Amino acid sequence: MKPSLRAQAVAPMELAGLQRLARSGSLDIALGIPPGDPPAAVVDAAVSALRQGRHQYADTSGLPELRAVIAADALRTHGVVVDPDTEITVTVGATEALLTSLLAVTDPGDEVLLLEPYFELYPGVVELTGAVPRFVRLRAPDWRLTEDALTGALSPRTRAVVLNTPHNPTGRVFDAEELDLVMNVCQEQGIVCITDEVYDCTVFDGRRHLSPLAMPRARSNSVIVGSLSKKMQMTGWRIGYCIADPEMTTVLRRIHEHTTVGTNHPLQYGASALQASDVLDGRLLFQEQRDELVAGLSALGFTVSPPEGGWFVFAGTEALGWSARALSRRLAESAGVLVAPGSPFFQRQEDSDRWIRTTFVRGAETTRKALDRMAAFLAAEDPPSR
Structure with missing residues (x-):
């Protein structure tokens, strides 16, 4: 059997395979998996649903009571009233929400702008729709989005831009000027902004998370992608959602019905x-842990800018003399510490070999032990280039 060209073009996710590198007893500070449990009432309600026989299909657009919870969260987070009946679709995680959104606004051969560095999943999801990813480089070291980079990536085939804020992997929380830039371009060019906001409740140092959802002029050409799985530290539950105006929500729901039919009823x-x-x-949960990881990596010689939000610290390896790929592999094999190399986040190896991604949400004790192991490794082993 010959796989489709679309399937052949999609690379396996490197992040998903990272754990195969680790030896027994390794400390994982690569993958964003918090150690906490969901609220007890949420778990109890899911167990009760199973025992009460809620095993069949639910409303394909999401349980009405769950859509009401998402609407209440949007009001609390953004001060925006969202109609749960006509503007919210519950999906199988934010990943399906992103795929559904792209299928709703692109045709094969259309182009989708992705900010680079990007979350590893994005290019493959774009390619699965038949669209073509085009990359907009954020300006290092502060990872700002500039007008020249954004407009330079446009073409007559551009149909959408994916904006991720707080940003994975860099931790940027894009400001009002950058959001205005994106929305101005979207309105002028007639393209859609799909905003991945799964870390919207993790923003540090007194900053505010800004969303197109709170910009009245942006509501007609934006789709907000969110994740209750992240908000409640239950990444395996895979409960995401889309928020869009009623006309677009009708389209999103039609596509959602043809991808997964609906989301897990008892977990909803x-x-x-x-x-x-x-x-x-x-x-409250993570700022102290963020500070500890930033300070520890900086003391080891990494180049680090404190993330403004999200769950990750993007750290430069050049000053250490190590390539990111070699360092991440040796740390896994010899030190028992799992970090993510930069390769899943960039197109070009020369860019990816300068960065690793680490997370501070695995717990303070895990962070401290991992830093100690990294310090011992770096003190004992010289870079291959020396």
């Missing part, structure tokens, strides 16, 4: 027990 029922006080406050 559990998530609908979410209360405002249950939503993950990433600043």
Whole structure:
């Protein structure tokens, strides 16, 4: 059997295979998997749903009570009223929300702009739709989005731009000037902004997460992608959503019905027990851990800018004399520390070999032990280039 050209073009996810490098007892500071549990009421409600026989299909657009929870969260986070009946679609994680959004606004051969560095998943999802990814380089070391980079990537085939804020892997929280730039270009060019906001509740140092959802002029050509799985530290539940105007929501729901039909009924029922006080406050939970990881990596000689939001620290390896790929492999094999090399986040190896991605959400003890192991390794082993 010969696989399709589309399937052949999609590379396996390097992040998904990272754990195969690790030896027994390794410390994982590569993958964003928090150690906490969901709120007890949410788990209890999901178990109750199973015991009460909620095993069949639910409303394909999402349980009405869960859509009401998402609408309440949008009001709390952005001060925006969203109609849960006509503007929200519950999906199988934010990944399906992104795929559904791209299928709704692109045709094969259309182009989609991705900010680079990018979350590894994005190029493959774009390619699965038959569209073509085009890359907009963020300006290092502060990872700002510039007008020249954005407009320089446009073509007559551009149909969408994917904006991820807080940004994975760099931790940028894009500001009002950058959001205005994106929305001005979208309106002038007639393209759609798909905004991945799965880390919207993890923003540091008194900053505010800004969203096109709170920009009245942007509502008609933007789709917001979110994740209750992230908000409640239950990444394996795979409950995401799209927020869009009623006309686009009709399209999104039609596509969603043809991709997954609907999202897991008992887990939706559990998530609908979410209360405002249950939503993950990433600043309170993670800012101290972020600071500890930033300080520790800086002391080891990495080049680090403190992330403004999200779950990750992007650290430069050049000053150490190591390539990111060699260092990540040796850390996994010899030190028992798992970090992500830069290769999943860039197109060109010369860019990717300068960066590693680490996370601070695995717990303070894991972070401290990993830093100690990294310090011992770097003190004992010279870079291959020396």
